[in-house]
Amino acid sequence: MTKPENAPYGTGYGDAATYGYDVIISGASLAGSAAATLLARRGVRVGLLERRSDPEAYKVLCTHSITANAYPVLDELGLVPALEEAGAVHNDARWYTRWGWIEPRPASSGPELPYAYNVRRSVLDPLIRARAAETPGVDLLLGHRVTGLLREAGRTVGVIASTPRGEREIRARLVVGADGKDSAVAKSAGVPVRQFENARFGYLASFRNLPLPGGIGQTWFLEPDMAYAFPNDDGVTVLAVLPDKKRLPAFREDLEGSFLAFVRALPEAPPIDSAERITKIIGLVDYPLHTRRPTAPGLALVGDAALTGDPLWGVGCGWALQSAQWLAEAVAPAVTGRAGDLDGALAAYARTHRRRLRGHQYLAADFATARPFNPLERLMFSAAARDDALARHMHLFASRLIGPRQFLNPAAMARAAAVNLRHRR
Incomplete structure (x- = not known):
């Protein structure tokens, strides 16, 4: 009743x-x-x-991690001072691609890049x-x-x-x-x-005393595998691997060994062997x-x-x-x-x-089909690894401050084509 x-x-x-x-x-x-x-x-x-x-x-x-598109909501809620006091980390980031690292930086005469926070739940x-x-x-x-x-x-x-x-x-x-x-x-x-359907699976763990270049987040686009490391409050870094499901049998046989081996093989791999793992390795096979x-x-x-x-x-x-x-x-x-x-x-x-x-x-x-980059993505990612303005443009999209149409607008694609042409010459 x-x-x-x-x-x-x-x-x-x-x-x-x-x-x-x-x-x-x-x-x-x-x-x-x-x-x-x-x-x-x-x-x-x-x-x-x-x-x-x-x-x-x-x-x-x-x-x-909270992407920069949500910063106005945090501000309206009045949570920004409390997050800063709690040690939340500005979520600046760099991304590895086969063309090199995309490293967004503020323009010399411009404002700082938009950010929100990495903070443990x-x-x-x-x-x-x-x-x-x-x-x-x-x-x-x-x-x-x-x-x-x-x-x-x-x-x-x-x-x-x-x-x-x-x-x-x-x-x-x-x-x-x-x-x-x-x-x-x-x-x-x-x-x-x-x-x-998602053709990747994912596992993550938290580490303490895990230094990252620049002290900022790192993401690896390995096509089709993915990984990221996000520094959080209290000196804790969340490290995640998202491999193609073709790798799943090995992870099922030896989760810890496969996780650590995957991370060690990353370009500029975080030094996990000298860091302290403070959580179990957790994740989902189907997401x-x-x-x-x-x-x-x-x-x-x-x-x-x-x-x-x-x-x-x-x-x-x-x-x-x-x-x-x-x-x-x-x-x-x-x-x-x-x-x-x-x-x-x-x-x-x-x-x-x-x-x-x-x-x-x-x-x-x-992209969850674990396909390789398509032609437009190859154009934009390769150029962003070579051009500061396009790296900032990539940052706005990754922060969900602009949508796909703005990201792939004609001016941005024209600049990317010019950057890549100069690079080939």
Whole structure:
């Protein structure tokens, strides 16, 4: 027997007998906590449900990197000073290709390159969750696992949650799934998912006292294999390998030996034999990319629940934060009943999500086939290894500050062709 829960409303929030909250969010990790904070600051009453009972819980399997596209979200959340104080590392990077290293540097008379942070999720998750919990208008409900949805006339109107006090119903104008790639909210709502197979697998581990050239992130494009090393807070470096699945039998036979041998063979390999490994080697053999339509009547999806990219690009954290911001901006007036139509607001969020991420996901899904660089990629990557302006252009794309069309604009391709022609001469 479920027990309805109708939390009190502040003045002007509508019918408390009908809705317990304006918005219920399932999942208090990055996307969910950011969405709760940003919605509540816009006058929305939010119930933030988290299945785990520990406020310090965090995601373990992650790149631990936030791309620069999400810096404005961190700034709006007021987290930049706290991240700096926690020792988060600016995520500058260089990339190895068969043509040499691409090393973005600021122009001599220009501003510094855009950045966000590399920071361990053990630091980031509790920090952003605490920010949500201290925001007026947010009720953080730990130990609340969504087990089903309340539906009326084809519309989601709340959730059924398993709690420490038993099962109960909580109603809301809008339910948000921020519960990851295996989203229970999306599955309960019957939101279809489109999957793209990933021809690579991945393993990572954390090391202490692992020096990197320039003290910045390193990525290796080995065609088809990949690897990266990201320095994080507290002197910890996350080192990941993403080989073609043809290498999988060797890794299954000897995970540690294969992992270490792979890293040792990298160009300018990090000196792992003199570093201290402080975690187990963890990873996934199968990690398909997937996309879901981010809205349905009375429902929205943010973060990995809506779209899971390829982990080799390290974009998941940034897109989680951005999608939370897009949702808050789109639905806040309508979900409180102050202005606008909620279905129209959800449609606007879906359009933004599709416009900003569809091109990136298309390229990522194509590259996840473990194919070699195509002609346009060979043109741009080879030129970026030889030209500072194109290296900065590559940095903007890798930071997801520009999309594929801007990255491959005619002026950039013309410059790349000229750079390569001069190089051949």
